[in-house]
Amino acid sequence: MSLNFGKVAVLFGGTSAEREVSLRSGQAVLSALVAQGINAIAIDPKIDDVTQLKAQGFDRAFIVLHGRGGEDGTIQGLLTYLQIPYTGSDVLSSAITMDKSKTKQIWKSVGLPTAKYQIIIKNHYDPSQAKDILKELSGTVMVKPVNEGSSIGMAKVDNVEDLNKALLDAFKFDKKVLLETWIEGEEYTVSMLSGAALPAIKMATDNDFYDYQAKYQSTETRYYCPCGLDDQEMQTLNKLANAAFSSIGCQGWGRVDFMRDTNKQWFLLEINSVPGMTETSLVPKAAKQAGYSFEQLVLEILTQTLA
Template identity: 60%
Template sequence: MTSLEQLKQEKIAVLYGGDSAEREVSLNSGSAVAKGLTEAGFNVELIDTQGFNLGELKTRGIDRAFIALHGRGGEDGCIQGALEYLGVPYTGSNVLGSALAMDKIRCKQIWRTLGLPTAEFKMVEKADFNPEQAADILAALGGKVMVKPAHEGSSIGMASADSAESLIAALNNAFEYDSSVLVEAWITGGEYTVAILGQQALPAIHMETPHEFYDYQAKYQVSTTQYHCPSNLPKEQEAELQGLALQAFKSSGASGWGRVDFMLNSDNQWQLLEVNTVPGMTETSLVPKAAKVHGLTFNQLVTEILQLSANR
């Protein structure tokens, strides 16, 4: 096991930026992580992976990587596989956990198999989609749906639909981002998230927005979104949610740290949405908010995430 003092002797690369649709968010996350680690006493080099030859990590003497890349290339097992090939230890989930958690459809298939609660859904492939199917898909899922590219984050490419015409439009938009699209039965209720740190679920956060759902604008561009942590759930219900978050996280193969998103439907039942293996990491992002209520400063949080990578 690598001690904290040994980690501080290592050269840590914070990998950020990249080429995904979430590049701008990643630039903010990486900058915050690098600042936090530097203030905590680590030897840090901030590296934008856009156009970067990963082989240079070895020539630059990098001992370990803190992955702050969101979306494709950074959160889907690609960078994890490259780092394993290079022999560079890294934070967060391994190749399988990253790839599986990034795939919303296959995560839901696993949860269904394990009996974990998640909304009804259909998988729609771009190559096979016939617009004449839209009305049947909508009817099978209760008349209103959420459309999500299977391998995107930050609500990119997402839209609601409550008619065949709007579903066709939403699917065509989602196909711009992904050839596989998740069409999920609409859930009416509150949205919650639980951060995972090691084997522990942190305090839940309840997000409230005047938008129809917690979309990209609600996450990053407006000041009207409210975050409640503590979540004000009854103690027993919060414990149930945290336990479910740990189950969902582990079932996807995820490890180290991450976040699990939920809806609490109108029947007061939890519905799993997705697992995030590299969530946003600015000082105002969801995981740092939960960590703060748990008693960890931002610098302590990034230190703990780094230490988890050394204990794998």
């Protein structure tokens, strides 16, 4: 096995706001690869000189960098230049999925369902616009920094004062902020692996939404897999997930997030091109339901670099 893969760089940590999550994901992946006899070595771009990976004899890379520098096409571009095969999506699709506004624009252009939205630019925003924005977006909105993940900088607001405060907070993370019409309903996610949809997961939290605390700190968040949808509903959801994933040009593995409103209408939220990979993250949960152990999952993802 180790002879087939050669020397593998497991890239995790980095400098993004999601560094702590990436450290946990990367350590889990590294441990699983080493346990299977693979010559896998930890590389943290915050500490290590990633421009020297080729000179150091690395044959391929397993990317477990979340957020900017890892999911935005930056590391993918470097690895492409160095001619080192890597896991996951290519430069362009990684860059698009990191930018929530570009992702939504593409989905809208090909007729895929996504919530009504506006893009707010920090240097062009006037707080006096808040009232009209709320009216245009049905009164309650989700505030999301365009280029962040793990629900960092996100907030649910329904009045002018809170909207302006939430925007100020979001601008600390990004100069572009996405405002989406709030969707009342249930949240689901579909993990993609080697061109196929894994079993969907429904997430439930007592928080206002599935935020950072619900994802990484709470012991009260509920995960349902099987998710409770009937066969026809699952076919619809998987078809949407595949269409959303392929429309951006994603490949290998990833995760597509959804909301289903009270009228049972689906809305696409975003794509995670390098999702969390701790042993309790969503992709491993879905893979387990499909019959993959965590070790088998990471091996399947790494095997994609041999193609």
